[in-house]
Amino acid sequence: xxxxxxxxxxxxxxxxxxxxxxxxxxxxxxxxxxxxxxxxxxxxxxxxxxxxxxxxxxxxxxxxxxxxxxxxxxxxxxxxxxxxxxxxxxxxxxxxxxxxxxxxxxxxxxx
Amino acid sequence: xxxxxxxxxxxxxxxxxxxxxxxxxxxxxxxxxxxxxxxxxxxxxxxxxxxxxxxxxxxxxxxxxxxxxxxxxxxxxxxxxxxxxxxxxxxxxxxxxxxxxxxxxxxxxxxxxx
Numbered sequence: 001x002x003x004x005x006x007x008x009x010x011x012x013x014x015x016x017x018x019x020x021x022x023x024x025x026x027x028x029x030x031x032x033x034x035x036x037x038x039x040x041x042x043x044x045x046x047x048x049x050x051x052x053x054x055x056x057x058x059x060x061x062x063x064x065x066x067x068x069x070x071x072x073x074x075x076x077x078x079x080x081x082x083x084x085x086x087x088x089x090x091x092x093x094x095x096x097x098x099x100x101x102x103x104x105x106x107x108x109x110x111x
Numbered sequence: 112x113x114x115x116x117x118x119x120x121x122x123x124x125x126x127x128x129x130x131x132x133x134x135x136x137x138x139x140x141x142x143x144x145x146x147x148x149x150x151x152x153x154x155x156x157x158x159x160x161x162x163x164x165x166x167x168x169x170x171x172x173x174x175x176x177x178x179x180x181x182x183x184x185x186x187x188x189x190x191x192x193x194x195x196x197x198x199x200x201x202x203x204x205x206x207x208x209x210x211x212x213x214x215x216x217x218x219x220x221x222x223x224x225x
Contacts, residue, residue: 006151032211042219043203043219044154045214045216046213046214053199089153093211097158098159098169099156100156101154101155101156104154
């Protein structure tokens with residue numbers, strides 16, 4: 001019930017392409033869905049987040065799409081760059097539960 | 112730089128030993144969170160403190176304990192260490208209170224148990 005599933009485990013994309021990472025959850029009590037970016041040797045950093053009352057949120061090249069009925073959300077990285085190569089984690093939260101993280105997706109963007 | 116500091120960066124110890132990891136939150140942040148990141152378990156929430164009080168508990172083992180001091184820094188104590196405790200331990204801080212305010216992660220402490 002508290003699990004957040006994430007796919008794919010790893011992703012290779014050409015420079016300029018679109019990277020898509022998907023997450024799914026079970027517990028409908030979750031009400032906040034952030035994405036974190038982690039570079040090797042660094043801690044995760046918040047990238048973008050969404051609440052379930054909107055279906056899409058865009059910040060620069062990063063977009064979250066949210067499907068409340070399917071209990072799924074995804075991260076789209078447009079015009080992917082080699083500097084985007086990192087591990088991406090989705091997460092879900094509700095007050096009292098704190099954050100539950102997906103297992104992560106390792107993205108490699110080829111030059 | 113997130114503004115969250117963690118010491119030490121690396122720690123190598125033996126099974127059965129006890130270690131203390133230290134975290135200083137960003138200036139003004141009242142909440143501190145501890146996470147364990149291992150290859151097979153991903154990022155696991157351990158515990159949260161808010162202004163000195165325990166706020167939420169996650170998958171924290173009984174061998175582990177934490178506290179937040181009056182100056183808001185926090186320590187995570189790991190005892191009777193096992194090989195499986197080898198992992199990256201992250202501290203994060205946020206402004207605090209109720210709700211999912213932005214967490215800022217420190218650089219982590221890499222613990223190796225031999």
